[in-house]
Amino acid sequence: MAFAAFGSSVKVEAKPTKSGKVVIALLAPGLAYLGAFFLTPLIALIMVSLEVPDPAGGYAEYVPGFEIANYGYVISEYFPHIMRSFSYALMATVLALVISYPLAYFIGVKARPWPLLQKLMLTLVIAPFFISFLLRTLAWKQIFSNESWIVTTLQQWGVLGETQYVVGSSFMVVFGLTYNFIPFMTLPLYTSLERLDLRYLEAGADLYASPAKVFRKVTLPLSMPGVISGTLLTFIPIAGDYINASGDFLGSPETAMMGNAIEANYLNINDYPSASALSVLLMGVILLLVTWYVKKSGTEDLL
Amino acid sequence: MAKEFVARGQDLELRNIRKEFPGFVAIEKLDLKVPAGEFFALLGPSGCGKTTTLRLVAGLESPTIGQIFIGNTDVTETKPHERPVNTVFQSYALFPHMTILENVAFGLRQRKVDDPLTKAKEALNMVQLAHLAERKPQQLSGGQQQRVALARALVNRPSLLLLDEPLGALDLKLRREMQTELKAIQMEVGLTFLHVTHDQEEAMDMADTVAVMNLGRIEQMGAPEELYDRPKTVFVSKFLGQSNLLVGEVGSSSANSISIDVAGNKISVPKHRAEKHDGKITIGFRPEKATFHTKKPSTNSNENLIGPGEIIDIRFTGVSNQYLIDVPSIGEITVFAQNMGQSPIFELGQQVWISWSVEHSFGLADLPTGDETE
Numbered sequence: 227m228a229f230a231a232f233g234s235s236v237k238v239e240a241k242p243t244k245s246g247k248v249v250i251a252l253l254a255p256g257l258a259y260l261g262a263f264f265l266t267p268l269i270a271l272i273m274v275s276l277e278v279p280d281p282a283g284g285y286a287e288y289v290p291g292f293e294i295a296n297y298g299y300v301i302s303e304y305f306p307h308i309m310r311s312f313s314y315a316l317m318a319t320v321l322a323l324v325i326s327y328p329l330a331y332f333i334g335v336k337a338r339p340w341p342l343l344q345k346l347m348l349t350l351v352i353a354p355f356f357i358s359f360l361l362r363t364l365a366w367k368q369i370f371s372n373e374s375w376i377v378t379t380l381q382q383w384g385v386l387g388e389t390q391y392v393v394g395s396s397f398m399v400v401f402g403l404t405y406n407f408i409p410f411m412t413l414p415l416y417t418s419l420e421r422l423d424l425r426y427l428e429a430g431a432d433l434y435a436s437p438a439k440v441f442r443k444v445t446l447p448l449s450m451p452g453v454i455s456g457t458l459l460t461f462i463p464i465a466g467d468y469i470n471a472s473g474d475f476l477g478s479p480e481t482a483m484m485g486n487a488i489e490a491n492y493l494n495i496n497d498y499p500s501a502s503a504l505s506v507l508l509m510g511v512i513l514l515l516v517t518w519y520v521k522k523s524g525t526e527d528l529l
Numbered sequence: 530m531a532k533e534f535v536a537r538g539q540d541l542e543l544r545n546i547r548k549e550f551p552g553f554v555a556i557e558k559l560d561l562k563v564p565a566g567e568f569f570a571l572l573g574p575s576g577c578g579k580t581t582t583l584r585l586v587a588g589l590e591s592p593t594i595g596q597i598f599i600g601n602t603d604v605t606e607t608k609p610h611e612r613p614v615n616t617v618f619q620s621y622a623l624f625p626h627m628t629i630l631e632n633v634a635f636g637l638r639q640r641k642v643d644d645p646l647t648k649a650k651e652a653l654n655m656v657q658l659a660h661l662a663e664r665k666p667q668q669l670s671g672g673q674q675q676r677v678a679l680a681r682a683l684v685n686r687p688s689l690l691l692l693d694e695p696l697g698a699l700d701l702k703l704r705r706e707m708q709t710e711l712k713a714i715q716m717e718v719g720l721t722f723l724h725v726t727h728d729q730e731e732a733m734d735m736a737d738t739v740a741v742m743n744l745g746r747i748e749q750m751g752a753p754e755e756l757y758d759r760p761k762t763v764f765v766s767k768f769l770g771q772s773n774l775l776v777g778e779v780g781s782s783s784a785n786s787i788s789i790d791v792a793g794n795k796i797s798v799p800k801h802r803a804e805k806h807d808g809k810i811t812i813g814f815r816p817e818k819a820t821f822h823t824k825k826p827s828t829n830s831n832e833n834l835i836g837p838g839e840i841i842d843i844r845f846t847g848v849s850n851q852y853l854i855d856v857p858s859i860g861e862i863t864v865f866a867q868n869m870g871q872s873p874i875f876e877l878g879q880q881v882w883i884s885w886s887v888e889h890s891f892g893l894a895d896l897p898t899g900d901e902t903e
Contacts, residue, residue, distance in 0.1 A: 423622075425618060425620055425622040428587075428609070428618070428622065429624070430624075431610045432615060433685070434636050434639035435610055435639045437610075439639060447626045448626060
């Protein structure tokens with residue numbers, strides 16, 4: 227057919243027509259900001275991570291060097307923390323996704339005929355942000371405290387041993403992380419589900435797909451942009467979180483994550499190179515994981 | 530589960546269907562039977578309930594009361610994915626995350642038909658788009674997407690194919706091409722087609738039977754020629770083509786015809802072409818069946834004559850000229866004259882008489898209310 231041949235015609239890119247000076251002037255503030263507050267600290271961080279103890283100096287004094295072994299040291303010393311960081315982040319992200327998806331689907335799809343209900347439910351998702359998350363996390367600590375009726379009841383039922391408690395356990399930390407980051411999952415999911423064209427779902431049903439199949443083959447793939455941004459927005463900050471896992475909040479030394487190790491090294495034992503090496507490591511692993519994840523889900527063009 | 534690729538078209542029957550939505554009734558009462566292998570068109574203005582009817586058949590809505598049968602099986606309670614029905618949606622609804630080939634193979638995969646990709650390719654060949662199999666829907670033009678949607682539905686060889694204004698988004702030339710193609714495909718595969726449209730030319734051109742729907746009910750149903758030649762209601766006479774309507778009390782009647790008096794003119798209609806034989810009735814005629822006279826012609830009992838009137842508008846449409854004539858105390862009458870090149874030239878403001886054969890008149894069951902859809 228004649229009219230079929232024109233589909234792949236050459237794409238004509240619009241050429242920028244503004245003069246170069248204007249472009250530079252518009253870009254300059256952003257570039258300056260990135261240079262001053264992202265690039266400079268990043269380079270400083272990498273340099274500190276390679277520093278060596280000052281041979282002539284005393285405690286917590288370091289001089290510039292090129293000590294790659296700092297990385298080997300933090301990996302062997304803090305291997306459990308690294309594993310915990312990423313496994314907690316993975317668990318909390320998956321939990322947040324499982325909890326958020328039906329919620330976002332309800333708000334974005336099922337509640338479409340009632341805009342007021344949609345707005346109300348969205349407000350309820352965001353409302354906890356009006357209270358400091360430190361307070362909210364401490365509240366959970368209170369609810370699950372060793373003397374709380376929840377814990378004593380669980381002990382009576384034999385779910386928990388006589389001396390077992392909830393606060394300080396991995397469960398509590400993953401619970402807190404999931405709770406604190408759920409809105410970051412729900413909102414992107416909602417935005418993509420809210421735009422979901424239901425006619426595709428009808429077409430799926432018309433083409434012999436059962437409701438479960440329609441979900442797997444049509445709804446889920448079409449909401450992937452929301453799933454990807456939601457998981458990134460939760461996984462990345464959770465991997466670096468140090469509040470929930472800290473002993474002052476929901477965790478204990480047994481649940482310490484990379485963030486807690488960085489905090490301890492920097493603020494308590496003043497081992498700046500190790501703290502920096504851990505930071506660089508955290509950043510590098512997240513970067514690798516995210517790249518792999520985005521490639522694997524085939525959604526590079528969505529980001 | 531793997532069904533044979535070749536199936537036959539099946540009968541569709543709607544019995545006593547009523548569909549209410551919160552706040553309004555979409556379908557008042559609908560009884561409809563579409564024989565297997567027929568190309569059936571549901572024609573009506575937007576909001577007449579035709580798309581709702583289609584969605585009821587597809588299973589995307591369920592009727593408030595009534596039953597739906599496909600090939601003698603009651604499918605009223607059956608879920609959409611369990612009905613032997615496929616739809617070509619108005620918006621095409623091609624899955625944007627799949628290639629054209631995967632879109633077409635979707636239904637086959639769900640039914641676990643052997644070798645879905647080969648069959649999908651054959652279907653794409655049929656609509657001459659095999660070379661675009663690996664593209665995504667958004668890279669295709671409207672006409673191409675429409676053909677993919679058709680292939681995606683046809684490849685499943687459904688007992689019944691539903692078409693929801695599938696040509697609405699195409700330009701006129703492409704629409705005519707697709708109409709021909711669609712009709713050819715229907716003849717070739719022998720499936721039952723239920724086509725919903727508001728385009729009367731499309732319905733008349735393609736369908737074996739046309740049902741004209743208005744305000745949630747079927748006004749008239751029949752072969753296109755029959756519907757056009759002998760509309761039974763004001764709505765049908767105005768929606769299917771154009772009509773000039775004259776209203777009057779039945780005065781005299783002979784053995785074969787009845788006559789009304791319209792502003793001193795005697796207008797007759799054969800009895801077998803009239804729905805009502807007494808009281809106030811509407812008599813209509815088609816604009817292309819009438820002719821002009823510059824002088825009052827001698828009257829003849831086989832001809833109806835009105836006039837004189839003044840030509841107040843002339844529109845040139847290519848194949849014909851459309852004249853609008855204002856006849857005092859009757860109103861505006863439309864007449865189409867073929868552009869034969871030799872016909873006398875009429876000018877604006879000219880006084881003319883209009884005549885048409887009594888045999889071409891039709892008597893309607895109702896009276897014009899003035900707000901019919903043109």
